[in-house]
Structure formats: structure tokens, C-alpha cells
């Protein structure tokens with residue numbers, strides 16, 4: 001499980017801050033894979049093999065696995081086993097519940113002896129407050145990634161409510177930085193909200209930001225870097241559909257690699273421009 005320093009080192013070495021999102025939908029993967037015992041795992045295995053030198057992180061979205069019941073959880077466990085040790089392996093579960101329930105979610109995603117998986121980081125919804133988040137920190141070295149400002153249109157419903165002169169999402173970030181240091185806590189900030197990164201950086205200057213929304217959602221990588229990058233990079237940018245579904249044919253893994261290379265090349269330029277490498 002990479003520490004903050006190891007993550008920064010990996011970014012510099014790979015010249016990349018890409019996270020490949022494993023939002024693997026059995027309805028969307030190439031049909032020939034259906035002949036495999038576990039088509040979803042086989043798809044993920046080939047995607048991981050084709051991209052691991054280009055990215056610093058993988059992010060399976062739990063919904064795509066939970067939705068298939070026991071079979072889906074088996075695919076998730078096999079995928080977890082196949083993930084490289086050096087990458088930051090995030091489970092995008094967006095959990096948030098009170099203390100004793102949270103202990104169970106933490107076991108489900110962090111405790112290999114209990115559940116068969118032990119991801120490095122988990123995404124969390126902060127709206128039930130401190131006791132819904134801090135139990136995950138009992139697991140040494142694991143990261144929590146709190147939803148700060150999300151990429152979807154519905155983020156306007158609550159996250160932009162004005163409270164004490166600031167937006168609610170700002171209050172979330174201000175409070176959440178008191179829960180742990182920048183070596184344990186990150187924030188999700190959508191690429192579609194790039195101009196708000198300046199605000200987020202006021203309260204979380206050193207934290208890594210997990211940024212979904214480039215690719216299929218249309219966010220701009222250049223804008224995210226302009227407003228969100230710090231001297232350590234401080235960004236992990238996720239792309240899911242634009243990479244993993246680049247082709248629906250037998251060449252799907254090569255096509256995914258080609259898309260990942262495009263993003264990695266753009267990232268290299270941004271890292272050089274900011275003096276990170």
C-alpha cells in the first residue's frame with residue numbers, strides 16, 4: 001500500500017497521475033469474454049496487464065460488482081488479488097454510516113482475513129460526520145477519500161448551499177482535514193468543477209485530490225492541473241469508460257492502453273510545466 005511519499009515517487013517515475021477506473025459492466029465487455037469462467041475478472045486482468053506501467057492507481061467502483069451478487073464479489077476479490085502492489089488500489093464505495101456499521105464496512109473493504117480483500121483506500125460520503133469516517137483510520141496506513149465536490153449535475157443540490165458565508169462543500173473540507181493528516185486523507189473533486197479547485201486548495205493545500213470526470217464526463221485535464229496541482233502533483237485523475245471501453249473487440253486491452261498513453265502523455269507535459277518532474 002503506497003504511502004504519500006511512495007505515491008509521489010511513483011508519479012515522478014511513471015510521469016503519470018492516472019487512475020484507471022474498473023467500472024466493469026458485464027453488458028459492455030467484448031462478447032468473446034463470455035466464454036471465460038469469470039468474464040469480468042478476465043476483462044480486468046487484461047486491462048490491468050495493459051495499463052499498469054502508465055497509471056499510479058486503480059479504482060474498481062463497488063456498484064459494478066455488488067450488482068452481480070456473489071459472482072460480482074468473487075470477480076472483485078480476484079481483481080483485487082491481481083492489482084499491482086505499487087499502485088494505490090481504491091475501492092469506490094462511497095460509504096457513510098454510524099460507528100458500528102462503519103466497522104463492518106471497514107472490515108468488508110480493508111480486512112483481508114474477514115472478506116478476502118484489502119484495498120488501500122476507500123471513498124466515503126462525509127454527511128453523517130466524524131464517527132462515520134474515523135473508524136476506517138484504525139487500519140494502519142489505509143487512506144480515506146472523502147467526497148468534497150462531486151462531478152455530477154446533482155452536486156448543486158446540497159454541496160453549493162451557502163452556509164456561514166461559504167459553500168457547504170468548503171465546510172466539509174475544512175472539517176475533514178481535522179480528521180487526519182495529508183498522509184491519510186484525500187478528497188474527491190470532480191474535473192467538471194475545475195475552477196473550484198482554487199477554493200479547495202485554500203483548505204487542503206497538501207492533500208491529494210482524486211479527480212473523476214475527465215473523458216466520458218468532459219472535464220478538462222489542463223484546467224484541473226492549472227487550478228488543482230501542487231508542488232507534489234497532489235492529483236490522481238481517474239478515467240473509467242474512456243479507457244476500458246475504448247474498443248469492444250478482441251483488441252480491447254490494446255485500445256485501452258492507447259487511451260491510457262494519451263492521458264499519460266498529457267500528464268507528463270503538465271508535470272513538467274509545474275516543475276514536479
Ligand SMILES: O=c1ccn([C@@H]2O[C@H](COP(=O)(O)O)[C@@H](O)[C@H]2O)c(=O)[nH]1
Pocket residue numbers: 021023061092149150151152188189190212213214215216217238239240241242
Ligand atoms: O464525483 C464523482 C465521484 C465519483 N465518480 C466515479 O468516478 C468514475 C467516473 O467514471 P467515467 O466513466 O470516467 O465517467 C465512476 O466510477 C463514478 O462513479 C464520479 O464520476 N464523480
